[in-house]
Amino acid sequence: MAGKKERQRRLARERYERRAVRQEQRYQRTRRWTALASVCLLVIALAAGGFFLFRGHGQHADAAATKPAAGATPTPTPAATPTPTPAEPARHCTYTASPPAARDVGMPPARPRYKAKYQATIHTNRGDIVINLRNSKATCTVNSFVFLAAKKYFNDTHCQRLTTSGYFVLQCGDPTGTGKGGPGYKFDDENLAGAKYPAGTVAMANNSAPNTNGSQFFLVYKDSAQLQPTYTPFGTIVSGLNIIQNVAKAGSDNANGPGDGHPKEKVVIKSVTIKKT
Secondary structure, three states: OHHHHHHHHHHHHHHHHHHHHHHHHHHHHHHHHHHHHHHHHHHHHHHHHHHHHHHOOOOOOOOOOOOOOOOOEOOOOOOOOOOOOOOOOOOOOOOEEOOOOOOOOOOOOOOOOOOOOEEEEEEEOOEEEEEEEOOOOOHHHHHHHHHHHHOOOOOOEEOOEEEEEOEEEEEEOOOOOOOOOOOOEEEOOOOOOOOOOOOOEEEEOEOOOOOOEOOOEEEEOOOOOOOOOOOOEEEEEEEOHHHHHHHHHHOEOOOOEOOEEOEOOOOEEEEEEEEEO
16 A cells, blocks of 8 residues: 555656656746847847938928928938039039920930039019029039020929928929929939028929939028938029019918918919020
């Protein structure tokens, strides 16, 4: 009898020990999986942090605000460090096909007149706006603008966008009037080092990505320090700034949000003439 009880106790002890071993093994496996999962989560978190760091915050496809239709417009949101631009004045320009064209007028010449000094006059239904073009600082941009003006690309087009809050611009240069139209080509940014946008600045709009300039541009009617240096400044208004300021006083229809929409007082570009000075 005693021998039977002893065997039962031994068997019970062995079962307990085996169960304890299995529990310890499960515990060790759980610790290993937990540690591995923690490492994976840390890697994913770091990767995501890096992604958002380089993406910036809320970058949108417009140049003048964060609520545009998908098109070329300015945006005040923080942007990535601008791509370094080549030395100016440029001797050669590259224009890359980017269809469709709102008006098909071809592409500008690859060889710009980099020594020339240009002045543009935008003839509008509200008066003339005269701009000194910065050919020595944004040669390929000016080359494109002069080309489009000569081809009458801007004739009878509406300035489709006005912003009156935070950044203060009137945007033009899209024959479709939607903010989505372009000339059928794109080209690289220029003159971005230390770029600022005080009243009187004329700069290129883009779709929030580097080197996506086309035909749309904006006229700054009031200092706009919130704009990031990602929009090529290529001209300075020397006459007619008051025309834009008066349009701004009437406000926008807020089609894109408060202080952002079509100007209530319509601005129509009748033509753009260029002269060498």
